[in-house]
Amino acid sequence: AAGVIQSPRHLIKEKRETATLKCYPIPRHDTVYWYQQGPGQDPQFLISFYEKMQSDKGSIPDRFSAQQFSDYHSELNMSSLELGDSALYFCASSSRRGAAGANVLTFGAGSRLTVL
Amino acid sequence: AQKVTQAQTEISVVEKEDVTLDCVYETRDTTYYLFWYKQPPSGELVFLIRRNSFDEQNEISGRYSWNFQKSTSSFNFTITASQVVDSAVYFCALSEINRDDKIIFGKGTRLHILP
Numbered sequence: 604a605a606g607v608i609q610s611p612r613h614l615i616k617e618k619r620e621t622a623t624l625k626c627y628p629i630p631r632h633d634t635v636y637w638y639q640q641g642p643g644q645d646p647q648f649l650i651s652f653y654e655k656m657q658s659d660k661g662s663i664p665d666r667f668s669a670q671q672f673s674d675y676h677s678e679l680n681m682s683s684l685e686l687g688d689s690a691l692y693f694c695a696s697s698s699r700r701g702a703a704g705a706n707v708l709t710f711g712a713g714s715r716l717t718v719l
Numbered sequence: 720a721q722k723v724t725q726a727q728t729e730i731s732v733v734e735k736e737d738v739t740l741d742c743v744y745e746t747r748d749t750t751y752y753l754f755w756y757k758q759p760p761s762g763e764l765v766f767l768i769r770r771n772s773f774d775e776q777n778e779i780s781g782r783y784s785w786n787f788q789k790s791t792s793s794f795n796f797t798i799t800a801s802q803v804v805d806s807a808v809y810f811c812a813l814s815e816i817n818r819d820d821k822i823i824f825g826k827g828t829r830l831h832i833l834p
Contacts, residue, residue, distance in 0.1 A: 636822075644826075645810060645824040645827050646764070646810075646824050648821050648822070659821055661821070691762055693764060699820070707769060708814075708821075709766070710764040710766070712762070713762055713764075715762070
């Protein structure tokens with residue numbers, strides 16, 4: 604079965620550079636979530652999109668932005684990178700079209716960003 | 720506000736021992752999901768179980784079992800006859816149904832199974 608695809612899997616950037624992470628949800632999933640997991644930390648919710656509109660917002664820095672495109676894939680853009688942005692970034696997808704309570708998030712393998 | 724507490728930061732047991740990972744949660748909603756995820760050293764989040772707040776039946780899957788007690792807001796996870804491959808970080812998580820379904824994670828418990 605198709606899973607959530609994230610790219611790139613690994614990314615190395617310098618401070619003050621820009622990075623873009625991509626997420627391809629499971630086919631027919633309409634909702635995408637982004638999480639950030641720092642070293643030794645739990646995954647923290649950043650932002651979510653439902654049907655290409657921002658659905659919820661968590662602890663996402665102003666330097667970050669994200670969007671969901673017409674094909675439901677999503678991109679997380681991170682500018683003016685700081686050392687503290689080094690983390691594992693997870694994307695998850697789900698479908699809200701099913702019966703109430705049927706929604707389950709499926710996580711991608713993550714994109715590891717290292718800022719030097 | 721929702722919150723998940725995993726009081727055990729790190730646990731070490733010898734292989735073949737049983738081990739229980741504790742999880743306590745807080746939510747004002749009456750309908751919610753509870754989850755356990757495993758994160759091995761490779762980093763991916765592996766889904767283990769989802770439990771609906773209306774279903775307090777305990778569940779067993781092979782060497783894994785889960786004890787959901789609504790009265791104490793706990794959702795504990797037991798590994799029986801642990802194996803070295805069980806070494807990982809385990810996250811307990813909560814999702815409030817009908818509230819965007821995003822998952823809130825606990826801080827995780829790092830489990831070391833010693834050979």
